[in-house]
Amino acid sequence: MPTEQLSNEIRELNLSYLMLAQTMIRSDKAQALFRLGLSEDVCDLIAAMSPQQLLRVASRNLMLCAMRFDDSLVWNLLTERHSPRQAADSTASRLHASVLMAGRAPAAA
Template sequence: MSTTADQILTEIREANLSYLMLAQNLIRADREEALFRLGISEDTADMLAMLTPAQMLKIASGNTLLCRFRFDDDLVWGLLTNHGKSAANDSTSRLHASILMAGRHQEAA
């Protein structure tokens, strides 16, 4: 395997561990907010909250990224990137994007 491929796998594993640790901390600190911010189900939150450090290391060591983008449409991306709009519209666009993503979280739950 090339050095670049090795580096990418290392970065995926680091991102996985960081994501699992963040998710667990969020769930333990404020479960409802964590469900919204992470876009996960109650069952997934239960499982993540109970993971031991050894289990997190084992899960994180895979070569597949555990987290993913919560949205995949042009409308949300356009609102978040705010291409060609003034700074005054930036907060309104981000608020609109947050509302859209919150609605999708409710649909998934």
Template structure:
């Protein structure tokens, strides 16, 4: 994959993310804040974007979204690293609780 292809993929991911985020925010703001991991202020700005503004923002060369699982514990819980499939539901629940706590800390 060359540089131009990578930049095109980033633009597409950005636009998809903005469209999804705006849709989530408009349909259920509280769920969107949790699922997107954004502040109420940021959600308001995203909800108010026009299609032209979304296209302009998405056309940059930097990803707008980022991984929220930035520590080894959450990644291990999500991937069941070193555990059996029997604990999958419990591990995902634990990871969700950890990420929800981090969302509350950021808000």
């Protein structure tokens, strides 16, 4: 993928993420804090940003959103990659993954 196209894709992803985050925060801040994994200070900043600020921040050549979990246990539970015996209880696996994810601290401001 050419560098310019990659930069455009990153900008579009960033803008979509910021717009979604802002909508979530303005709609239900407590739920947004949990779902986004951001600190309250960062949520307040995003909620207060103007459309011009969102576009300016989104135009950085770095992805603003990142995979929240680098734990293989969480990813195995999310993707249901486990033994056939455990596959029968996928609801418990999803619940276990949710509990593990909820226990993670939000990103520092």
